Amino acid sequence: MKQLLFLCALFGFLSWNVISSEDTLADNYAEVEVKDGGTVVGNVKYMGDLTTLSLNLYADFELPETSKTATEKLTVSMINHGIKYAIVSITDITRGKKKAIPAIHPIIDQQRNNFIPHVTAIPAGTTIDILNGDEELHTVHTSTIKNQPFNLGTTYKQRISKTFEYPETIKLTCDLHKKSYAWVVVLDNPYFDITDRNGYFEICDIPPGTYKFQVWHEELGKLEKEVKINPKELSNIEFVYSQY
Amino acid sequence: MKPKALLSKVGLWSATAAASAALVIGIAPITAKALNIPTEVTEDGKNTYKKFCSACHGEEGKGDGPVARSMLPKPRDFTRGAYKFRTTPSGSLPTDEDIYRTISYGVPNSTMIPWDILTEQQRASVIPVLKSFSEAFEVRKPEAPVAVGLEVRPTEKTVAEGKKIYEEKLECWKCHGVEGRGDGPSAAEQEDDFGFPIKPFDFTTGKFKGGNSSRDVYLRFTTGLNGTPMPSFAKELTDEQRWCLTHYVISLIKPEETSK
Numbered sequence: 001m002k003q004l005l006f007l008c009a010l011f012g013f014l015s016w017n018v019i020s021s022e023d024t025l026a027d028n029y030a031e032v033e034v035k036d037g038g039t040v041v042g043n044v045k046y047m048g049d050l051t052t053l054s055l056n057l058y059a060d061f062e063l064p065e066t067s068k069t070a071t072e073k074l075t076v077s078m079i080n081h082g083i084k085y086a087i088v089s090i091t092d093i094t095r096g097k098k099k100a101i102p103a104i105h106p107i108i109d110q111q112r113n114n115f116i117p118h119v120t121a122i123p124a125g126t127t128i129d130i131l132n133g134d135e136e137l138h139t140v141h142t143s144t145i146k147n148q149p150f151n152l153g154t155t156y157k158q159r160i161s162k163t164f165e166y167p168e169t170i171k172l173t174c175d176l177h178k179k180s181y182a183w184v185v186v187l188d189n190p191y192f193d194i195t196d197r198n199g200y201f202e203i204c205d206i207p208p209g210t211y212k213f214q215v216w217h218e219e220l221g222k223l224e225k226e227v228k229i230n231p232k233e234l235s236n237i238e239f240v241y242s243q244y
Numbered sequence: 245m246k247p248k249a250l251l252s253k254v255g256l257w258s259a260t261a262a263a264s265a266a267l268v269i270g271i272a273p274i275t276a277k278a279l280n281i282p283t284e285v286t287e288d289g290k291n292t293y294k295k296f297c298s299a300c301h302g303e304e305g306k307g308d309g310p311v312a313r314s315m316l317p318k319p320r321d322f323t324r325g326a327y328k329f330r331t332t333p334s335g336s337l338p339t340d341e342d343i344y345r346t347i348s349y350g351v352p353n354s355t356m357i358p359w360d361i362l363t364e365q366q367r368a369s370v371i372p373v374l375k376s377f378s379e380a381f382e383v384r385k386p387e388a389p390v391a392v393g394l395e396v397r398p399t400e401k402t403v404a405e406g407k408k409i410y411e412e413k414l415e416c417w418k419c420h421g422v423e424g425r426g427d428g429p430s431a432a433e434q435e436d437d438f439g440f441p442i443k444p445f446d447f448t449t450g451k452f453k454g455g456n457s458s459r460d461v462y463l464r465f466t467t468g469l470n471g472t473p474m475p476s477f478a479k480e481l482t483d484e485q486r487w488c489l490t491h492y493v494i495s496l497i498k499p500e501e502t503s504k
Contacts, residue, residue, distance in 0.1 A: 137415045139475040142335075143437040145324055146383050150335035151468050153414060153475040160479065166383070175473035176418060178433050 030095040036231035037205035072118040082199020085119040086217040089192035115182030289369035305377030325380030326471030329454040331389035334468040334476030352451040393483035398491040406492025419444040424496035450497035
């Protein structure tokens with residue numbers, strides 16, 4: 001009987017611990033049901049000079065195999081000047097749709113000395129799996145302040161799961177292959193999207209009101225725009241970066 | 245249940261509790277118990293920091309004191325909460341005892357001397373001052389120290405096994421060099437989180453920065469060195485493999501280099 005009581009007490013204490021630790025995750029975003037939300041679709045463009053970007057600094061010298069991987073830091077579509085991997089988000093929203101944390105962990109894979117995908121956007125609290133698909137050693141190195149930083153060596157087929165609890169823009173690097181890096185952008189609300197290869201994005205179920213929209217790109221920086229959202233209406237916005 | 249049986253059960257329980265309590269007190273490090281590390285910033289700590297630490301580490305702990313310019317490796321910038329020598333897992337904040345240890349023993353091969361000229365109480369009083377420089381200590385808590393397994397006896401076989409890990413599995417030679425002189429092919433391009441160039445460690449000198457015992461060497465590649473390119477291999481190696489690698493790394497010390 002005594003042991004049973006002890007076990008009960010222990011279990012109670014543990015479960016209380018779990019509950020209280022979930023409560024401490026502070027955020028200033030309230031989840032409500034959005035009935036007549038508006039939708040924003042749009043395009044992110046780069047209208048600057050493209051010729052400077054294609055400068056070949058290596059001038060046709062024979063490169064080692066590891067340096068031949070293509071960099072994805074600025075991918076501009078030839079059809080409509082759309083930019084891939086720009087993140088559009090609403091910065092000043094305090095209440096809205098449910099923050100859906102993906103049950104299947106997003107994956108960042110290291111293949112041929114590159115991180116794939118190059119940019120990942122996630123709501124805070126998401127776990128990311130970082131893999132190594134190369135038959136050689138890589139490291140995954142972050143230097144964050146709020147989220148726990150890490151620096152881990154990974155061998156072939158290793159899988160590392162990491163949870164990002166706080167909104168931050170995080171750079172993942174590999175210290176053995178200095179050219180490769182990836183970005184993980186952690187956001188505190190679910191209203192964000194990452195542009196496709198033609199620069200298109202879509203954010204839906206936004207409660208009516210006026211909001212600040214922000215676009216972030218690793219090379220081109222940030223742009224901001226204020227947009228009024230009407231109920232059940234489709235608004236069209238366009239972000240244009242004029243110079244590099 | 246009969247009263248006698250109950251009595252014996254209670255007796256057994258309390259005996260176990262007493263024994264485990266005694267064991268816990270016995271195992272805990274002496275420094276942690278004998279020393280009272282303050283949790284709040286004290287006037288004494290501020291004065292000690294200003295007098296002895298700020299010349300290198302800067303008044304605000306940014307590692308930018310007046311004499312820091314001429315130093316490499318650079319004095320630690322405390323604002324990021326990245327401490328190299330810890331017993332906690334990769335990326336975690338250090339425990340108070342870890343900071344106390346680094347202050348007391350210093351860091352060989354750098355300008356950080358062992359501060360045993362200060363009293364124990366003075367050294368302890370600096371710890372909350374260092375922690376107050378970084379907001380990381382407000383958001384996160386240090387994780388539990390990693391478990392160090394029972395040491396494997398160093399033999400020729402374990403050293404050979406360690407050599408295999410060093411050269412084939414983890415490719416440590418890419419930075420630290422085949423002979424452990426810190427001259428591997430990736431050595432030149434390494435830099436730390438603050439953007440300063442950093443040299444991979446030269447094992448032949450034998451002056452290990454985090455301490456010379458095999459436990460210290462074992463801890464370095466289990467916990468990694470925060471703020472530097474040195475990663476943690478806690479997931480990659482079993483406990484036994486880590487001891488083998490420890491023995492191999494220690495075997496790279498060249499006696500003629502240690503006197504330099």
